[in-house]
Amino acid sequence: MSQKKVSIKDIAQQAGVSTALVSYVLNGKEKESRVGQEIALKIRQIARELNYQPSYLAKSLRSGKTQTIGLIIADISNPFFANIARIVEDEAKKIGYTVIIGSSDETADKSRDLIDVFLNRQVDGFIIVSAEASDEQIYYLKDKNVSFVLLDRHFPEIPTDFVSLNNYKAALDAGLHLLENGYKHIGLIAYKSGLFHMKERIRGYRKALEQHNVTFRPEWLIEVGFDTIEQEVKAGINAMLASDAPIDALIFATYRLAISGLKYINELGLKVPDDLAIVSFGQAEAFDLYYCPITYLQQPMDDLGKMAVSVLANKLKHPQEPQKQVLMEAQLIARDSSRRKVPKS
Amino acid sequence: MSQKKVSIKDIAQQAGVSTALVSYVLNGKEKESRVGQEIALKIRQIARELNYQPSYLAKSLRSGKTQTIGLIIADISNPFFANIARIVEDEAKKIGYTVIIGSSDETADKSRDLIDVFLNRQVDGFIIVSAEASDEQIYYLKDKNVSFVLLDRHFPEIPTDFVSLNNYKAALDAGLHLLENGYKHIGLIAYKSGLFHMKERIRGYRKALEQHNVTFRPEWLIEVGFDTIEQEVKAGINAMLASDAPIDALIFATYRLAISGLKYINELGLKVPDDLAIVSFGQAEAFDLYYCPITYLQQPMDDLGKMAVSVLANKLKHPQEPQKQVLMEAQLIARDSSRRKVPKS
Structure with a gap:
């Protein structure tokens, strides 16, 4: 018709x-x-x-602008990214941009497809939460002089605009908080990932142990694959508890790992924090409603999302300005799951 | 450059x-x-x-197809929609479609903007979770002969393809389950909304009371506004408890309402289910991790998402085929929060 x-x-x-x-x-x-x-x-x-x-095409040819931002997130079913997408949208709308969203599901292939689709749909610029091994795509966008800002994750070896968390500092804070509250044998469950933010979380955790002269045990650190979370978290917690130096506290490097771990801790009948203290990255209703509210690292989601939009908007207006690289701080919200350790009598 | x-x-x-x-x-x-x-x-x-x-434009002019689906969800920060978006994406990818997503944040204006943006980006078709008062947009798409499928919500007065839940039946099941387990004074917290699915949930709830000859009390039904959830849920629960016939069980019509309500129930020091039994729509990790696992209506998210993609894909190939209108059943997952009532001694 x-x-x-x-x-x-x-x-x-x-x-x-x-x-x-x-x-x-x-x-x-x-x-x-x-x-x-x-x-x-x-x-x-x-x-x-x-x-x-x-006619967006005609308009675009005249103005060179479509007032559209492509947002690529790593996993739409993760509440952290879903919430940050909402913030980016709200903020973009305020300054006249429409956001179209794609989810890479943590795979570089899908991320590349989305970048191509969005480029062909003439977005003005990108906000990208990078998937693992997607560095090549970042070089590609740089080569093509496309405006973009990396959000939440960045590649330290590629100079780009980015807005991320100081993940090293956040994990260090988590470890120190537990150590200062009397816990000594602290485990960390993280992802097996080449991504910088995950490595930084591990580095921060190890630094905390080092500062308190606690000798790190290899079985305290579990790095699980995306596709085998449940089994590996269970096996990891078993190994941590069976250690010569069984853990008395556990840090989860992401929300999804925490959910999986807490379900298993419930299954085992372990009491938080008396049997096992908990601190987690990420934030979610589940942490509030847990029988013992979970201590977590509150990421400044609002600020991260708003800053990413602001950096991109500025870049679109002034492409020649120097790059902006913003590291934000997480705030540790101490709750019952990591309260001061009561020595067992 | x-x-x-x-x-x-x-x-x-x-x-x-x-x-x-x-x-x-x-x-x-x-x-x-x-x-x-x-x-x-x-x-x-x-x-x-x-x-x-x-050149998508050139390609589109030749084939009339861009292999792109526009998915408009009502609120990306709601885990139900975020998860369904993930399912739609995975399913679409299997048959060669890329999905671009927009979130209307439950506002008709934003939904209209997104439809325009996506049309101008030449999506082949739409999957839409409609916002309130967006009927006009549905007529608009029909007038333009654009292929689309409504997901999760539909307008009974507009003949369209849709894939939804049988919300009346689901709410009826929730009510009957509580009544059969010995609860008599059952409240419902829903949204104040003109949307059909919400009205159907209220209708099912009232039908359950009627079937068990329980006289409905107006203070048992609270309809809260999107922007005032927290205050209205608190005030509503207070009123339900202060009633001459105080509630002994409560149904939440959505996940977000349940989270808000459960937080307040914790604040009040009420024990689930002894002081108050709970059944909720929606599903989320928070329900599993709650000290008393929450009974919920499990929506067939996988089937809903996959069916929506399949109906749309078929429509794109055979536009002249009759409309498909699919109503799926929720399954009540009974857990501790609604276990058989123990009479107070």
Whole structure:
């Protein structure tokens, strides 16, 4: 079914205003051009009635802009990323951008597909939570002079704009908090990953032990694969508990690992924190509703999302400005799951 | 920075194969054309090295297809929708579609913006979880002969393809389950919404009371606004408990309402289920980890997501086929939060 193409002229005619005015309104610039709200409303309504479809391609050729941001997150089913996507959207909308989202499901292949699809859909720029082994894509975007900001994860060896967490510091804080509360044998469950943020979490954890002169035991550190979380978390916790120096506290490097681990700890009938103290990265309702509220590293999600949008928006306006590399701090929210250790009598 | 446009011919030349073969591979059709995997790999690699960008517009003009689905969900920060988005993506990928996602944040305005943006980005079709008062958009899509499937929510007065839950039956089951387990004064916390699925949940709840000859009390039913969940849930629970016939069981019509309600129930020091039995719609880790695992209505997320993709894919191939309207059943997963009532001594 073909439709007669409606132009700005048609709308202007019907509204009895100039085409320039229609263009202002339909490009969301009525505030700057001081168009009356009533006129703006009328123009929009006529545009809607006439089924007006702006030609993004033509518009893009003229202005070079589509006012669209491509957001690629690592896993939409992870509440951390889903929440940050919502923040990015809200923030982008405030400054007139629409966000289209893709989820790479932690695979570099899918991430590359999405980057291609979004480039061909003429997004102005990208906000990307990188999947493992996707460095090549970052070089590709740099080569093509595409504007982008990395969010939450970055590649220290590739100079880019990024907004991330100081993961080393966060894990160090988690470890020190447990040590200062009297726990000595501290385990860490992390992902087996080449990604920098995960390595930094491990480095911070080990630094905490070192600062308190606790000798690290290899069985205290478990790195599990994405596809075998449940089995590996169980086996890991078993090994940590069967150690000559059984753990009395456990740090989870992500929310998903914590959920999996807490379910198993419940199964084992272990009491938190008396049998095992817990600190986790990530944040979620599950931590609040657990019988013993879980201590967690609160990531500044709002600030991370807003800053990523702001860095990208600025980059789109001023592509020649120096790169912005922002590291934010997590805040440890101490709750019952890591309260001061009571020596067993 | 302008780039010399790379064509399929350039790739074919460098790979020493025909342009047809390159086209097959880059359109993801190597399986059908029995191209060797090695050749396919080589072609993709050369395409990558040359920075080949398929012209989606040109391709679309030829084939009328972009192999892209626009998925509009009601709120990306709600785990139900985030998980269903993941399922839709996985399923779409299997049949060669890329999914681009937008979140309407439960507002009709944002949903309309996203539909426009996606139409202009030439998606082949839509899967839509509708926001309230977005009926007009559905008529608009129908007028334009755009292929779409409504997911999870539909408008009974508009004939469309849809894949939804039988919400009436699910709420009826929840009510009957509690009544059969000895609870009599059952409350429901729902959203104040014109959306059909919410009305159906209320209707099912009331039907359950009616079937057991329990007289409904107005204070047992609370409908809260999206923007005032916390206050209204608290006030609602207070009113339900202060009733002449105080509730002994409570149904939450959504996951978010349950989280808010359970936090307040904890604050009040009420014990689940002895002081108050609970059944909730939605599903989430928080329900598993709660001290008393929460009985919930398990929605067939996998089937909902897969069916939506399958209905849309079929519609894209055979636009003239009759509409498909699928209602799926939720399964009540009975756990401790609604176990048989022990009369207080």
